[in-house]
Amino acid sequence: MASVSEFYAGKCVLITGATGFMGKVLVEKLLRSCPEVKALYLLIRTKQGQSSQQRIHTMLQSKLFDRLREENPDFHKRIIPVSSELTQPGLALSDEDVQTLTQSVHIIFHCAATIRFDEPLKHALQLNVIATQQLLCLAQQMQQLHAFIHISTAYANCNRRHIDEVIYPPPVEPGKLIHSLEWMDDAIVHDLTPRLIGDWPNTYTYTKALAECVVQQESGKLNIGIIRPSIVGASWQEPFPGWIDNFNGPSGVFIAAGKGILRTMRASNDAVADLIPVDVVINLTLAAGWYTAVHRPKSAMVYNCTTGGINPFHWGEIEHHVMLTFKRNPLEQAFRRPNANITSNYLIYQYWILVSHKFPALLYDLFLRLSGQKPQMMRIFNRLHKAIGLLEYFSSQDWEWNSDNMNMLMNQLSTEDRKVFNFDVRQLNWPEYIESYCIGTKKYVLNEDMADIPAARQHLRKLRNIRYTFNTVLLVFIWRVFIARSQMARNIWYFVVSLCFKFLSYFRASSTLTK
Ligand SMILES: CCCCCCCCCCCCCCCCCC(=O)SCCNC(=O)CCNC(=O)[C@H](O)C(C)(C)COP(=O)(O)OP(=O)(O)OC[C@H]1O[C@@H](n2cnc3c(N)ncnc32)[C@H](O)[C@@H]1OP(=O)(O)O
Numbered sequence: 001m002a003s004v005s006e007f008y009a010g011k012c013v014l015i016t017g018a019t020g021f022m023g024k025v026l027v028e029k030l031l032r033s034c035p036e037v038k039a040l041y042l043l044i045r046t047k048q049g050q051s052s053q054q055r056i057h058t059m060l061q062s063k064l065f066d067r068l069r070e071e072n073p074d075f076h077k078r079i080i081p082v083s084s085e086l087t088q089p090g091l092a093l094s095d096e097d098v099q100t101l102t103q104s105v106h107i108i109f110h111c112a113a114t115i116r117f118d119e120p121l122k123h124a125l126q127l128n129v130i131a132t133q134q135l136l137c138l139a140q141q142m143q144q145l146h147a148f149i150h151i152s153t154a155y156a157n158c159n160r161r162h163i164d165e166v167i168y169p170p171p172v173e174p175g176k177l178i179h180s181l182e183w184m185d186d187a188i189v190h191d192l193t194p195r196l197i198g199d200w201p202n203t204y205t206y207t208k209a210l211a212e213c214v215v216q217q218e219s220g221k222l223n224i225g226i227i228r229p230s231i232v233g234a235s236w237q238e239p240f241p242g243w244i245d246n247f248n249g250p251s252g253v254f255i256a257a258g259k260g261i262l263r264t265m266r267a268s269n270d271a272v273a274d275l276i277p278v279d280v281v282i283n284l285t286l287a288a289g290w291y292t293a294v295h296r297p298k299s300a301m302v303y304n305c306t307t308g309g310i311n312p313f314h315w316g317e318i319e320h321h322v323m324l325t326f327k328r329n330p331l332e333q334a335f336r337r338p339n340a341n342i343t344s345n346y347l348i349y350q351y352w353i354l355v356s357h358k359f360p361a362l363l364y365d366l367f368l369r370l371s372g373q374k375p376q377m378m379r380i381f382n383r384l385h386k387a388i389g390l391l392e393y394f395s396s397q398d399w400e401w402n403s404d405n406m407n408m409l410m411n412q413l414s415t416e417d418r419k420v421f422n423f424d425v426r427q428l429n430w431p432e433y434i435e436s437y438c439i440g441t442k443k444y445v446l447n448e449d450m451a452d453i454p455a456a457r458q459h460l461r462k463l464r465n466i467r468y469t470f471n472t473v474l475l476v477f478i479w480r481v482f483i484a485r486s487q488m489a490r491n492i493w494y495f496v497v498s499l500c501f502k503f504l505s506y507f508r509a510s511s512t513l514t515k
Pocket residue numbers: 115116117118153154155230231232246247248249250252253254255256257265267315318319322323340342383386387388390391394395
């Protein structure tokens with residue numbers, strides 16, 4: 001049987017969402033580990049005045065492609081950008097592009113989605129469900145299609161505690177929902193959204209559940225694989241450790257904690273932190289493409305791509321290792337020294353929000369106002385509170401995912417493929433991974449130079465001294481106010497001062513005697 005890279009040789013692959021976090025890693029890995037692949041058709045929309053070609057050009061300049069550029073400088077010749085806006089009828093593809101795609105594509109990887117938790121329902125439905133439906137329609141016209149791989153999320157069924165590798169019945173028939181929302185204006189949909197999504201925490205997970213159902217409806221006609229990654233984090237090994245390029249999920253939390261802005265967050269110390277490195281997800285996705293095309297399973301195969309059941313790690317441990325890393329490798333221009341604590345207790349959380357977030361923000365804004373600058377800290381904290389408020393649903397509870405299909409797939413790979421397309425998370429050393437993840441946020445998200453770490457440490461020392469001075473002044477001030485108002489405080493104060501004085505006189509006397 002052909003190995004994974006032999007299978008992709010001579011094949012044309014269509015990818016949506018190639019400019020996104022996971023899409024980029026997929027493009028890079030496919031071109032690096034399957035150098036004989038014939039062409040990658042990337043469906044990309046124009047954005048901010050940039051054509052799909054210009055966007056690809058910019059993307060390929062990024063650090064992610066450094067290793068590939070070194071190994072194979074001509075890699076870009078296999079990339080064919082196709083202009084496509086997925087929310088438009090017919091995916092806004094030209095007739096010519098439809099013809100090319102239907103004649104040549106062998107495998108589809110559908111990664112595009114809106115992953116915002118606060119996306120209005122109509123838009124989330126348009127992109128995550130209707131666009132998927134349209135892509136499936138296009139797929140059915142493809143004459144040589146071997147496999148359709150849909151990227152879902154492990155949280156599509158987060159209303160359940162135990163999640164098997166099956167497609168669960170949808171909360172509502174997607175077609176019916178699409179028709180009923182068509183005539184409603186945005187304000188009505190907004191008001192109805194909480195009732196519609198029911199026990200799903202946001203429109204993202206809800207529409208991803210509906211998308212799975214839409215995919216299943218086509219599973220009789222196509223060979224389909226569904227990948228359900230949990231919380232996708234920085235790369236573990238490839239193309240280099242720690243690569244990450246966005247603030248989504250835990251990355252934004254780590255950065256905010258490293259900058260000393262975030263000091264508290266609602267999360268359970270003992271809940272499993274189901275992070276999964278992006279390279280693991282992509283290796284599994286490519287292997288699933290191979291398996292689906294070669295074995296043609298009768299119904300859609302679902303792969304829960306998670307770590308919790310195999311190699312669990314908890315939010316409390318993550319907090320510890322994140323703090324440790326940022327103390328050793330500080331971020332530049334930190335607001336305060338990194339010192340974040342997670343808590344599941346609502347009252348304690350509110351207390352720390354007040355004392356450690358809002359109070360310092362108010363003080364800093366006051367300082368900015370007095371020095372003639374625009375206040376900004378309170379605005380930053382309000383945005384941070386909104387973001388962590390949306391994440392706490394995922395950091396405060398546990399889920400149990402069955403990952404039998406992931407294990408089955410691993411057993412189907414040859415020894416060589418298991419190395420090249422490694423998704424064996426039993427080998428993942430969490431403390432090492434979290435360290436390289438945090439350093440990755442510093443290097444690749446914030447573009448900070450590792451050579452400037454001594455200056456960042458110096459800045460932390462300055463912050464520590466400011467804190468000590470501030471605490472001392474505050475203590476003396478409170479004590480003075482207290483003494484002025486209470487006779488008992490005054491008596492204690494005189495007693496302590498006279499005791500100190502006596503000790504001093506005693507030491508002075510004993511030292512003159514011993515001379
Ligand atoms: C040490 C402590 C340890 C604690 C451990 C606890 C950690 C818990 C983490 C739990 C993670 C759970 C994730 C669950 C994922 C489910 C899995 C998936 O399927 S799906 C995948 C998961 N999906 C997601 O994760 C999506 C979640 N994100 C959202 O839904 C939205 O971004 C938003 C509602 C949070 C903010 O909306 P809005 O206010 O409109 O703001 P914009 O979006 O327009 O961004 C404006 C600017 O801010 C930037 N920035 C953004 N976030 C942060 C941040 N946290 N910070 C800093 N910055 C941040 C952003 O880059 C942008 O910069 P620029 O371009 O202007 O330069």
